[in-house]
Amino acid sequence: MKVGIIGSGGREHAICESLKSSNKIDKIFCFPGNAGTQEIAENIDIDLENFENLKKFIFDKKIDLIIVGPEKPLVEGLVDYLESFKIKVFGPNKIASQLEGSKIFTKKICKKFDIPTANFGIFRNKDSAKKFLKKTNFPTVVKADNLASGKGVYICNKESEAITAIDEIFDGKFGRAKNLLVEEFLDGEEMSFFTIHDGNTFKTFETAQDHKRVLEGDKGKNTGGMGAYSPSRLINEELKNKIINKIIKPTLMGLDELGTNYKGFLYTGLMIVKNEPFLIEFNVRMGDPECQTILPKLKTNLSEILLACCEGRLEKLKIEWLNKKSLCVVVCSKGYPEEFKKNVEIENINKINLKEDDFFFHAGTVKKNNKVYAVGGRVLNLITLSDNFISARENIMQNLKKLNWTGGFFRKDIGYKVIDK
Numbered sequence: 001m002k003v004g005i006i007g008s009g010g011r012e013h014a015i016c017e018s019l020k021s022s023n024k025i026d027k028i029f030c031f032p033g034n035a036g037t038q039e040i041a042e043n044i045d046i047d048l049e050n051f052e053n054l055k056k057f058i059f060d061k062k063i064d065l066i067i068v069g070p071e072k073p074l075v076e077g078l079v080d081y082l083e084s085f086k087i088k089v090f091g092p093n094k095i096a097s098q099l100e101g102s103k104i105f106t107k108k109i110c111k112k113f114d115i116p117t118a119n120f121g122i123f124r125n126k127d128s129a130k131k132f133l134k135k136t137n138f139p140t141v142v143k144a145d146n147l148a149s150g151k152g153v154y155i156c157n158k159e160s161e162a163i164t165a166i167d168e169i170f171d172g173k174f175g176r177a178k179n180l181l182v183e184e185f186l187d188g189e190e191m192s193f194f195t196i197h198d199g200n201t202f203k204t205f206e207t208a209q210d211h212k213r214v215l216e217g218d219k220g221k222n223t224g225g226m227g228a229y230s231p232s233r234l235i236n237e238e239l240k241n242k243i244i245n246k247i248i249k250p251t252l253m254g255l256d257e258l259g260t261n262y263k264g265f266l267y268t269g270l271m272i273v274k275n276e277p278f279l280i281e282f283n284v285r286m287g288d289p290e291c292q293t294i295l296p297k298l299k300t301n302l303s304e305i306l307l308a309c310c311e312g313r314l315e316k317l318k319i320e321w322l323n324k325k326s327l328c329v330v331v332c333s334k335g336y337p338e339e340f341k342k343n344v345e346i347e348n349i350n351k352i353n354l355k356e357d358d359f360f361f362h363a364g365t366v367k368k369n370n371k372v373y374a375v376g377g378r379v380l381n382l383i384t385l386s387d388n389f390i391s392a393r394e395n396i397m398q399n400l401k402k403l404n405w406t407g408g409f410f411r412k413d414i415g416y417k418v419i420d421k
Helices: 012-017 051-060 071-075 076-083 103-112 126-133 159-170 237-257 290-297 304-312 389-403
Strands: 002-007 027-032 063-069 120-123 141-145 151-156 178-186 190-199 201-212 214-215 219-222 225-228 263-273 276-283 324-333 358-362 367-369 372-373 376-384
Touching: 002 012, 012 027, 012 076, 012 290, 012 304, 012 358, 012 376, 051 126, 051 389, 063 076, 071 076, 103 120, 103 178, 103 276, 120 126, 126 159, 126 178, 141 159, 141 372, 151 159, 159 178, 190 237, 190 290, 190 304, 201 237, 201 290, 219 237, 219 304, 225 290, 237 263, 237 276, 290 358, 290 376, 324 389, 372 376, 376 389
Parallel strands: 002 027, 002 063
Antiparallel strands: 120 178, 141 151, 141 178, 190 201, 190 263, 201 225, 214 219, 225 324, 263 276, 324 376, 358 376, 367 372
16 A cells, blocks of 8 residues: 655654554655655655645555645645545545634634633724723733644733734734634643544544643743643543533534534644633644654554544544653754744754654754755654653653754753643
């Protein structure tokens, strides 16, 4: 079997690594991939916005399964397009992808089906949004309605910060903005809850805690994710049932009313307040870096799971996990999430010595003349599985000392809520 993976991040390298152990897979293509995927797959530099060219390549190479990693191609309808040519694709269709593509779309489902979420207002211009701030309690949350690579959420402690957020969103920082949301601030602890769907049924796919803020202590600007640990310290059977019954099942009912179903990974971003879940957002794919954190714990072969989803037989499959803790630290280019230099060599990358429970996934990297260069904001992911989070983080820090990359930085406190109590 030949498999194609769309994307170039740490998530896609982790998926690639999980698939390579399958004896059913003869060849993996990555579109466009990175320096890490290059070691185990064939990287293909192709315009992902040109669906026709991508379809032609899939047919020419006789690729049996396409896995869509990032959100943009999903929201733009790549799954619908490829499926119209009878190509097997893992990922949600265009309508279902609006759960991430438009926060307003999701909020309307929440309102109709009484899904617990923060109170919100929708605004179509700067003036109406800023006027609303006069009667808003702080802190408050300002969100871009459209895709923003995980960065379009502002937690504002005072009016001036909210005004800056409104200006940046409507001035096009995350692309053309027709709307934004001003949302009630929920005081709790975040959790990422994952499910996998085949259009008929779904199964849980572990939990994690992502660290979005760029600085230690969860301070500074939002990023795509500086690290994560799994499982979340908050998860218990009662909370899991509440999430499924109060949030996930009603959302699927909402999609059903719109004449569609859900196939693929679903990331449910939650705020847990006194063991009660509130929906913050949906992502219509595995999170990044949560994917890199979770997949190393998977015992069941990933290719079997994805095929079961594409063929509508997930219910019959048992998904098994290692009974381990997992922690991931992301190495970023200096300056991220603002401006950063590109094409910076990572000199000591071969000095990292991986043991059995260590994993090393590339993100924004390319390989040229046998040297690896950083070309993105988030560059590398170091993961360790362990019986406890303390030893996992200590082990990663030892490897980061060996890396000693002067062009990058990382947070030393990933997992502090479960380690540094």
